[in-house]
Amino acid sequence: xxxxxxxxxxxxxxxxxxxxxxxxxxxxxxxxxxxxxxxxxxxxxxxxxxxxxxxxxxxxxxxxxxxxxxxxxxxxxxxxxxxxxxxxxxxxxxxxxxxxxxxxxxxxxxxxxxxxxxxxxxxxxxxxxxxxxxxxxxxxxxxxxxxxxxxxxxxxxxxxxxxxxxxxxxxxxxxxxxxxxxxxxxxxxxxxxxxxxxxxxxxxxxxxxxxxxxxxxxxxxxxxxxxxxxxxxxxxxxxxxxxxxxxxxx
Amino acid sequence: xxxxxxxxxxxxxxxxxxxxxxxxxxxxxxxxxxxxxxxxxxxxxxxxxxxxxxxxxxxxxxxxxxxxxxxxxxxxxxxxxxxxxxxxxxxxxxxxxxxxxxxxxxxxxxxxxxxxxxxxxxxxxxxxxxxxxxxxxxxxxxxxxxxxxxxxxxxxxxxxxxxxxxxxxxxxxxxxxxxxxxxxxxxxxxxxxxxxxxxxxxxxxxxxxxxxxxxxxxxxxxxxxxxxxxxxxxxxxxxxxxxxxxxxxxxxxxxxxxxxxxxxxxxxxxxxxxxxxxxxxxxxxxxxxxxxxxxxxxxxxxxxx
Ligand SMILES: Nc1ncnc2c1ncn2[C@@H]1O[C@H](COP(=O)(O)OP(=O)(O)OP(=O)(O)O)[C@@H](O)[C@H]1O
Ligand SMILES: [Mg+2]
Numbered sequence: 001x002x003x004x005x006x007x008x009x010x011x012x013x014x015x016x017x018x019x020x021x022x023x024x025x026x027x028x029x030x031x032x033x034x035x036x037x038x039x040x041x042x043x044x045x046x047x048x049x050x051x052x053x054x055x056x057x058x059x060x061x062x063x064x065x066x067x068x069x070x071x072x073x074x075x076x077x078x079x080x081x082x083x084x085x086x087x088x089x090x091x092x093x094x095x096x097x098x099x100x101x102x103x104x105x106x107x108x109x110x111x112x113x114x115x116x117x118x119x120x121x122x123x124x125x126x127x128x129x130x131x132x133x134x135x136x137x138x139x140x141x142x143x144x145x146x147x148x149x150x151x152x153x154x155x156x157x158x159x160x161x162x163x164x165x166x167x168x169x170x171x172x173x174x175x176x177x178x179x180x181x182x183x184x185x186x187x188x189x190x191x192x193x194x195x196x197x198x199x200x201x202x203x204x205x206x207x208x209x210x211x212x213x214x215x216x217x218x219x220x221x222x223x224x225x226x227x228x229x230x231x232x233x234x235x236x237x238x239x240x241x242x243x244x245x246x247x248x249x250x
Numbered sequence: 251x252x253x254x255x256x257x258x259x260x261x262x263x264x265x266x267x268x269x270x271x272x273x274x275x276x277x278x279x280x281x282x283x284x285x286x287x288x289x290x291x292x293x294x295x296x297x298x299x300x301x302x303x304x305x306x307x308x309x310x311x312x313x314x315x316x317x318x319x320x321x322x323x324x325x326x327x328x329x330x331x332x333x334x335x336x337x338x339x340x341x342x343x344x345x346x347x348x349x350x351x352x353x354x355x356x357x358x359x360x361x362x363x364x365x366x367x368x369x370x371x372x373x374x375x376x377x378x379x380x381x382x383x384x385x386x387x388x389x390x391x392x393x394x395x396x397x398x399x400x401x402x403x404x405x406x407x408x409x410x411x412x413x414x415x416x417x418x419x420x421x422x423x424x425x426x427x428x429x430x431x432x433x434x435x436x437x438x439x440x441x442x443x444x445x446x447x448x449x450x451x452x453x454x455x456x457x458x459x460x461x462x463x464x465x466x467x468x469x470x471x472x473x474x475x476x477x478x479x480x481x482x483x484x485x486x487x488x489x490x491x492x493x494x495x496x497x498x499x500x501x502x503x504x505x506x507x508x509x510x511x512x513x514x515x516x517x518x519x520x521x522x523x524x525x526x527x528x529x530x531x532x533x534x535x536x537x538x539x540x541x542x543x544x545x546x547x548x549x550x551x552x553x554x555x
Contacts, residue, residue: 007355014343077341081381086339086396088304089328090356248305 004091004099005106008074012103015073021107024066025114031058032118036126046215048128049202052137053215055119056200059141060176064148064193068169070107071152072162074100079160084247097243100157101236104149112142136220140199143228147192148172150235157239158246189224192231198224255280255404255436256301261310263296263460270296272460273310278438278453281430285451285468286440289550293460294440295336298408301438302333314404329357332397333406338389339396342382346373346392349381350399359400367395370425386413394422405429407439411446419446426450444546456546458553474545478538479518482507484531492528497521509538 155165176193188194205214256278263271303324312319429435456464
């Protein structure tokens, strides 16, 4: 597996994948700085919950496209260079697929880890700390990103035109955003982009008379986390099966 | 009899109900060059893909290095095999050198192999150029370099001269010819051109519409070229009737001269003597071999293509 990962990371050379993730993290960082600067503590309470919500929201906006672009980068080089046949002579078809997923998991893990680090930094600065909340943040974001990755990979691996998966992700981003503002519809439960919203266990009380906003925590939606994990596993198995048959036809 | 390195039994591939490869039994002897010939769409690439385990056969068996080719053995068989199938494969964002590095990593080979194969295919000068900027011939050379990594004992090359210039074809040919001598490599190489195969192969297999229509030593194929003898004289008409009367042979008249069926040396000298005795001046007596291309074409035509 180490060899396969080594080969896989060499393939990503000059594709600016790491730069893409770094830029995305930078945007998230700026957004958090912006949203947490000049807070009027007379007007609201629950900064810890606010930071959590903000991170989920920014992820809804920028991460789907980043993940889609990442999946595209992993797959398009193989299609353009007609390399699946060559690789299949050196490794099992299954391991080609596993290699792609492994690189995906590692990159997404690091991407989430950096975000979690921001969250902890904010916590230190604002004087709150909850290992449990940090852990759940990490798990939630990681799971949603992984679901998005598996979804995108399913298209990118054999799509000659890599614009299609990108457009799908842009559409998904909008659908994900709507799910924040249309809580009465169950849309967010049936699309992977909606799960940033589903797994964000915060609520807002806004009192229009005193103009006081209260951000609070709700119970963690473990059920939906399990649903999401089941989806990831199913999507993984489906894509792997399809990959193996597709490669034979190429 | 030579040791058979690749053997197939009733190998068949069916695509959409059509037998693209039909019951073929290949024998590729060890340490020899096997030319795999056939017109477009004959099933050459399909056969080679099955040999590499890239596609599953619809029926039949393949054994390579004495091991049966199946999902389990595949990678261990392929470790000792280099291949180049159809269009070249490469990562456009990587340089030629980095492309070969991928293979070395996956095949557990030392990176020192890379410079060796690059010099074999004369690509040292372009090793730091991105593969997307390579010409077709350069990509093909990169593919060949890739196949040569690790000195494999078996090479499967599908139309390796595709896209090469005449000098490149010549180099490729001498390279291919040198490998069995130097390393004992067995090579199976496909092509549409018999003239090309004739210059490198020891054995020839001809496939047409998925069926093997010839498989044997190149010499055997050459023997099939039925020879004839052409005699030119100052009076072909008279000569023809003299031969008919005296030699009991039925000559055929053509613009090139009198065509006689193949004869042994004594019969030829008797014929000539007879003509001289009848006061006919002989200009030349020549052997005519039906060239291999004609044999090949007539074989393929017979098979209905
Ligand atoms: N994946 C596929 N699905 C359906 N038919 C296929 C597939 N691959 C090949 N064929 C058919 O199989 C036949 C043989 O194809 P193959 O590529 O083996 O020919 P070939 O001898 O290599 O020809 P060429 O000299 O043009 O490379 C063709 O008629 C082709 O249409
Ligand atoms: Mg072919």
